[in-house]
Amino acid sequence: MSSKTTYALGGVALALVVLIVILAFRWGRDDTSIRNDGYGSVRNSDVHAVLDQNNGTILVGHPDAPKTIDVYEDPLCPSCGALERIYGQEIAQKMDEGKLAVRYHLVTFLDTKSKSKDYSTRAVAANECVAATGSGPVYSKFHTLLFTSKQPKEGGADLSNEDLANVAKEAGASLEAVQCISGGAKLDGAKIHAQMARAALTDANGEVATPAVFDGKTKIDVNNQDWVVDLTK
The missing domain is CATH 1.20.5 (Single alpha-helices involved in coiled-coils or other helix-helix interfaces)
Known part of the structure; x- marks a missing residue:
């Protein structure tokens, strides 16, 4: 050659x-590819967060929202973080407009991938503490922070209860919610609720894989960039 x-x-x-x-x-x-970039988290005070004490699901939306979807997430899941980064602001706007409500089901199958070996469980408990206060805007901001800029990486350092409490402060949570997180008040309940969410996801999806989004029994293809718009037409 x-x-x-x-x-x-x-x-x-x-x-x-x-x-x-x-x-x-x-x-x-x-x-x-971020949708509605610059909108931010929920702003409308008419949007409420409702914690179901029986199963730990967190319903966020206007009471009269015509469409409710179910979202399954693990706080440590990178793909769940990507879902929040790309579609979170678009979802927040639809919540503010009263067109969409989201029922969050939080699972903890990635606990062992965290340095503390229980990060996902503690983060689920923290979500419940914030949601229990009822403010949609506060919960939305906390959820956004936890799944984007504050989300730990698998295998890396994670957040302590005090760190999680500080994220709640940043989101504007009440002293009651902050103390609930730092003291681990909802930890035992979160463990049970996460198991219930995992069982529900397995029944609906056939496997434990997150994120998973459902409109009733129909699984949504979140790779379709217009899925939020299509649901709220």
Whole structure:
């Protein structure tokens, strides 16, 4: 093989590598696909958070919302974080408009992937503490923070109860909710509720995989970028 041919092939290979790097960079950027970027979390005080004491589900929305969806998440799940980053603000706006309510089911199958070995459970308990106060805007902001900028990475350092309490403070939670988190008041209940959510997800989905979004018994394809709009037409 001539040196000219070698150089030519080398040039083609280099060009392909550059192209792959560029495409990977573009595909890896979440902010190019964030829906309603800049809207933020729920603002409307008519949006309420309702904690079901029996099963731990958290219903967030306007009391008269015509559509309610069920969302299954693990606080440590990276894909759940991506769902919140990309669609959370669009969902929040639909909640504010009274068009959509969300019933959150929080599971804890990633506990063992956290450094503390119980992060997901403690985060579920913290969600229940904040939701119990009833404020939709406060819970929405707490949920947003917990699944985006404050979400730990699998296998890395996670948040202590005091850290979780500080996130609640940042979201505007009451002193009662902050003390509930720091003291672990809802930890035992969260363990039971997470098991119930896992069983419900297995029944609905056939497996424990998050995030999972359901409109009634119909599983929503969250890879369809218009799924929130389609649900609220």
